[in-house]
Amino acid sequence: GAVVSQHPSRVICKSGTSVKIECRSLDFQATTMFWYRQFPKKSLMLMATSNEGSKATYEQGVEKDKFLINHASLTLSTLTVTSAHPEDSSFYICSARGGDSQRGPQHFGDGTRLSIL
Amino acid sequence: QKEVEQNSGPLSVPEGAIASLNCTYSDRGSQSFFWYRQYSGKSPELIMFIYSNGDKEDGRFTAQLNKASQYVSLLIRDSQPSDSATYLCAVITNAGKSTFGDGTTLTVKP
Numbered sequence: 001g002a003v004v005s006q007h008p009s010r011v012i013c014k015s016g017t018s019v020k021i022e023c024r025s026l027d028f029q030a031t032t033m034f035w036y037r038q039f040p041k042k043s044l045m046l047m048a049t050s051n052e053g054s055k056a057t058y059e060q061g062v063e064k065d066k067f068l069i070n071h072a073s074l075t076l077s078t079l080t081v082t083s084a085h086p087e088d089s090s091f092y093i094c095s096a097r098g099g100d101s102q103r104g105p106q107h108f109g110d111g112t113r114l115s116i117l
Numbered sequence: 118q119k120e121v122e123q124n125s126g127p128l129s130v131p132e133g134a135i136a137s138l139n140c141t142y143s144d145r146g147s148q149s150f151f152w153y154r155q156y157s158g159k160s161p162e163l164i165m166f167i168y169s170n171g172d173k174e175d176g177r178f179t180a181q182l183n184k185a186s187q188y189v190s191l192l193i194r195d196s197q198p199s200d201s202a203t204y205l206c207a208v209i210t211n212a213g214k215s216t217f218g219d220g221t222t223l224t225v226k227p
Contacts, residue, residue: 006160034215043219044161044205093160102213103149103168111160 003027004096006109014117015086021079021112023094029074030096034106035067037090044093050077084116118143121208123218131226136193138204138221143187146211150182150189153205155220161205165191196225 003026011019023033035047035056050056050071058064066088068080077096081088091113095106122141130136138152149168153161167173167180167189179192189208193200203220210216 044217046215046217091158095161097215103209105149105151105163105166106207106215107163108153108160 001027002098002107004030004094004107004109006094006112008112009110010113010115012115012117013084016083017116019081019084019114021081021092021094021114023077023079023096023109025075025096025098025107028096028098030077030098031074032097032102033071033077034095034097035069035077035079036093036095038093038111039090047079081114084114086116089114089116119218120144120210120216121206121218123204123206123221125219126222127224128221129224129226130196132196132198134196134225136196136200136223136225138191138193138206138223139188140190140206140208140218141188142206142208142216144208144210144212145184145187147184147187147208148211149209150180151207152178152180152189152191153207153217154200155203155205157202193223196223198225198227201225 005024007022036044047062048056048058056069071077093111095108152165155161165180167182173180177194181190203222205220206218
């Protein structure tokens with residue numbers, strides 16, 4: 001149980017392109033979803049937290065207009081990297097937490113490796 | 118002071134030994150504690166969670182929680198080369214915030 005599907009797994013595109021990444025909870029309702037980015041051999045960096053039907057809460061230093069997050073349903077959240085540039089190249093990972101409790105674990109998707117040329 | 122601290126390592130143990138990974142946290146009111154394993158180039162996967170003081174065992178893994186001392190540890194018995202990975206400690210604070218440590222890299226040598 002607690003499967004999170006993230007798509008696509010890899011994206012290579014030109015600078016200036018907008019890229020959308022989807023995160024779906026397949027067998028549970030995700031009341032809270034999280035978006036992280038991770039550079040090679042570095043720590044997970046939380047970008048934003050979103051609750052279904054609410055605006056995402058962004059971490060300090062993360063540009064809201066650059067990284068658009070939509071958590072439209074209890075099973076789907078999307079991250080759109082707008083007008084991507086080479087410095088946006090990274091490993092983006094979503095996670096989801098389900099149920100009414102705020103104490104439960106996060107379940108991670110497989111991540112999306114984004115490369116901007 | 119970081120909210121969740123881990124020794125970055127690398128921690129190296131021989132195959133068959135016990136690997137001990139430690140984590141301390143700053144919020145005394147923290148409620149939930151998790152250990153994730155992350156292989157290089159992959160996303161984290163949950164391996165253990167613990168909510169109450171004491172030990173919790175699952176196969177070769179044992180999580181230990183001591184709220185008074187504000188630390189949580191993970192023991193891996195009979196370590197295997199396939200256990201080589203980065204282990205992330207995560208805590209949910211009293212305010213409901215999820216915080217990850219920077220991870221400890223474990224290498225199990227055949």
